[in-house]
Amino acid sequence: MSDVARFRAVLGEYQASRRLPTVVAAVLDDGEVSWTGTAGAGASSDAQFRIGSITKTMTAVLVMQARDEGLLALSDQLGRFVPESGYREATLRHLLSHTSGMQSEPAGPWWERSPGVDLATLNERNDGSGVVFAADTAYHYSNLGFALLGEVVARVRGAAWFEVLHAQLLEPLGMTRTTYLPQAPYAQGLSVDHLRSTLRKEPHQDTGAMAPAGQLWST
Secondary structure, eight states: OOHHHHHHHHHHHHHHHHTOSEEEEEEEETTEEEEEEEEETTOOTTOBEEOGGGHHHHHHHHHHHHHHTTSOOTTSBGGGTOTTSTTTTSBHHHHHHTOSOOOSSOSSSOGGGSOOBOHHHHHHHOOSTTOOSOTTSOOOOOHHHHHHHHHHHHHHHTSOHHHHHIIIIITTTTOTTOBSSOOSSBOOOEEEOTTTOOEEEOOOOOOBTTGGGTOOEEO
16 A cells, blocks of 8 residues: 555544544655645645634743743733733743633633623633632643733733734744634534534634634634
């Protein structure tokens, strides 16, 4: 079996076993793309997918860049930058490492499937009463924590989170197909019913103040 045939077989098996509507894959050889392939309907090697929480890795890089430039310290409390937050006593290190003890999801409608709200509304709904652990006592994944980190970045840089992201990461790295909202060609988000294996279209929302936790689209 040739390499190409093997790659295609592995990709097809992966798509079927994971029940994924669409998959795009690439093989890197010495840092260069030597093969790309797709499985499922409507896919291409240049198709954007909503990358969801991978957005957090980029938000984290922006925080660390600001740390390296002396604009903040990881031991700083959130309240130094966002004093109106109900979680002002959490440190940036806690937020980055998901050890602040705050809840996983913001109060209100499911943020990934609902129109986004502004920061004032997010803070009003999340007044600090959602703490589930004391800081440093447990790892507890928090989307809300990364939304607040994005606001820290915006305030130390004096620009909106995505503007900072574009200037600090996307443009320097030539990531021209990583965007805030989808740009064609892109894959329609689909969820798979666990029992019936039916597909349902997912909304493509602007998640507003929660964007630093999971908004981006990329190839």
